[in-house]
Amino acid sequence: MDPILLLKALILGIVEGLTEFLPISSTGHLIIVGSLLDYTDEQSKVFKIVIQLGAILAVCWHFRERIGQALGGLASDPVQQRFASLLLVGFLPAAVLGVLFHSTIKTYLFNPVTVALALIGGGLLILYIEKRAYHPRVQAVDDMGWKDALKVGFAQSIAMFPGVSRSGATIMGGLMFGLSRKAATEFSFFLAIPTMFAATVYDVAKNWQLLRLEDLPVFSVGFVASFVAAMLTVKALLRFISNHTFIGFAWYRIVFGCVVLLTAWTGAVQWQAG
Template sequence: MDPILLLKALILGVVEGLTEFLPISSTGHLIIGGSLLDYTNEQSKVFKIVIQLAAILAVCWLYRERITQVAGGLRSDPVQQRFVGLLMVGFMPAAVLGLMFHSTIKTYLFNPLTVAGALIVGGFLILYIERKVYQPRINSVDEMRWSDALKVGFAQALAMFPGTSRSGATIMGGLIFGLSRKTATEFSFFLAIPTMFAATLYDVYKNWAILRLEDLPVFAVGFVASFIAAMLSVKALVRYISNHDFTVFAWYRIVFGVIVLLTAQMGWVEWTA
C-alpha cells in the first residue's frame, strides 16, 4: 500500500473528526483538503463516507448512556418516545430536501471556491447572531416543542450547501429559536445521528459499484483517525461552550475562506473539485 496515500488518509481522517461537530463545515474542509492533497478520485468518494461514519459513531459512543436509555424506554417511556419523535421531526426537512437536491448540489456546488464563499458568509452570520441578545426559553432538550425541532431541522437543511456547516446551522438556528447554548449544541449532536446515518447509507448505495476490498487499509486508517479526533473534538466543544461563544469559529471561517479565494485569484493553488 502506498505510504503517501495512507498519510493522506490519516490527515483527512483527522480533519473530518475535528471539524464534523464544530461550526466550520467538515464537508467544506474535506473538499478543500482533498483538492490540496490531490485526493479527488473515485476512491476518495467512498473514503469520505467511511470517515464520516466514524465521526458519527464517536458521538454514539460518547452519548451511549443516553442512547441506551432511549432504546430501553422506547416502547413504554413517554419521555424517551417524545425525544425520538423530536429527532425525527428535526430530521425530516434535511431528508426530504436532500433526496430532492442531493445530486444537483454535489454536481454544481462541491468545489473549493464555492465552499470558501460559504465559509465567509457563514462566518459573518455567526458574528451577527452572536452580537444579538437571544434570551433562552429552553434549557434542556426535553423542554423542546415539536415546532422547535422542526425549525432547527430546517436550519440543518441549509447545510446541504457545502461550507455552511451542519452543526453550525443547527446550533445557531437553535440559539435564534430560543434554545440555550448547551441545549442547542446537544440537540445538534443527537440530530446528527439519524441525519448522518441516513446520508451515509444513501452515499453507500449510490457508490456501491466502486467499493473495493483492496482499499480497506486506507479506509481503516481514516476511520480510526476520524473516530479518535471526533471524540476529542466533541469533548472539547462541550467544555468550550460553557464559558465561550462561537465568535472564534466565525473569524476562523472568514480567514480560511479568504485564504482559499486569495490563493485561487493569485494562481498560487490550482483548486480542483
C-alpha cells in the same frame, strides 16, 4: 500499500473528526484539504463516506447511555418517546430536501471556491447571531417542543450546501430560535446521528460499485483517525460552550475562506473539485 496514500487518509480522517461537530464545515474542509492533497478521485468519494461514519460512531459512543435510555424506553416511556419524536421531526426536512437536491448540489457546488464563499457567509452570520440579545427560553433538550425541533431541522437542511456546516447551522439556528447553548449543541449532536447515518446509507447505495477490498487499509486508517479525533472534539466542545461564544469560529471561517479565494484568484493554488 502506498505510504503516501495512507498518510493522506490519516490527515483527512483527522480533519473530518476535528471539523464534523464544530461550526466550520467538515465537508468544506474535506473538499479543500482533499484538493490540496490531490485526493479527489473515485476512491476518495467512498473514503469520505467511511470517515464520516467514524465521526458519527464517536458521537454514538459518547452519548451511549442517553441513546440506550431512548432505545430502551421507546415502547413504554413517554419521555423517551417524546425525545425520539423530536429527533424524527428535526430529521425530516433534511431527509426530504436531501433526496430532492443532493445530486444537483454535489454536481455544481462541491468545489473550493463555493465552499470558501459559504465559509465567509456563514462566519458573518455567526457574528450577527452572537451580537444579538440572547434570552434563551429552552434550557435543555427535553424542554424542546416539536416546533423547536422542526425549526432546527430546517436550519440543518441549509447545510446541504458545502461550506455551511451542519453543526453550525443547527447550533446557530437553535440559538436564534431560543435554545440555550447547551440545548442547541446537544440537540445538534443527537440530530447528527439519524441525519449522518441516513446520508451514509444513501451515499453507499449510490457508490457501492466503487467499494474494493484492496482499499480496506486506507479506509481503516481514515476511519480510526476520524473516530478518535471526533471523540476528542465532542468532549472539548461541550466544555467550551459553558463559558464561550462561537465568535472565534466565525473569524476562523472568514479568514480561511478569504485565503482560499485569494489563492484561487492569484492562481497560487490550482484548486480541484472535491
